[in-house]
Amino acid sequence: MANHKSALKRARQNEVKRIRNKSLKTSVKNIVKEVRAAVAENSVDEAREALTKAVSIIQKTSAKKILHKKQASRKISRLTLKVNQMTANSPGDQ
Numbered sequence: 250m251a252n253h254k255s256a257l258k259r260a261r262q263n264e265v266k267r268i269r270n271k272s273l274k275t276s277v278k279n280i281v282k283e284v285r286a287a288v289a290e291n292s293v294d295e296a297r298e299a300l301t302k303a304v305s306i307i308q309k310t311s312a313k314k315i316l317h318k319k320q321a322s323r324k325i326s327r328l329t330l331k332v333n334q335m336t337a338n339s340p341g342d343q
Contacts, residue, residue, distance in 0.1 A: 273310050280306050281324065288331045293339055296332045303328055 251257045280303040287296035304325050311321035 270315050273313070273315050277303075277307055277310055277316065277324075281328065284328050284332070288335050291335065291339070293336055296335060300328055300332050 251260050280299065284296060284299040284303050287299050307316065307321045307324055310316045311318050316324075
């Protein structure tokens with residue numbers, strides 16, 4: 250454990266940041282799960298809504314340096330691809 254005053258403060262700050270980062274990472278995982286579930290159910294409207302929410306949350310966590318920018322970009326790209334493939338295969342569009 251830290252002994253110096255500045256090291257004790259740094260340890261407190263790191264704990265606060267760790268908890269905040271953990272909660273934001275969890276929210277990213279949950280919203281990604283929602284998008285994938287909507288795609289699996291073939292509900293186009295739900296998938297599009299969940300995708301817009303997911304993109305927003307992923308970009309915010311990337312901006313705060315919780316997710317790496319390339320990881321965030323990859324997640325957004327893959328989710329968008331799944332939703333676009335689903336909408337292209339839906340019979341109502343043809």
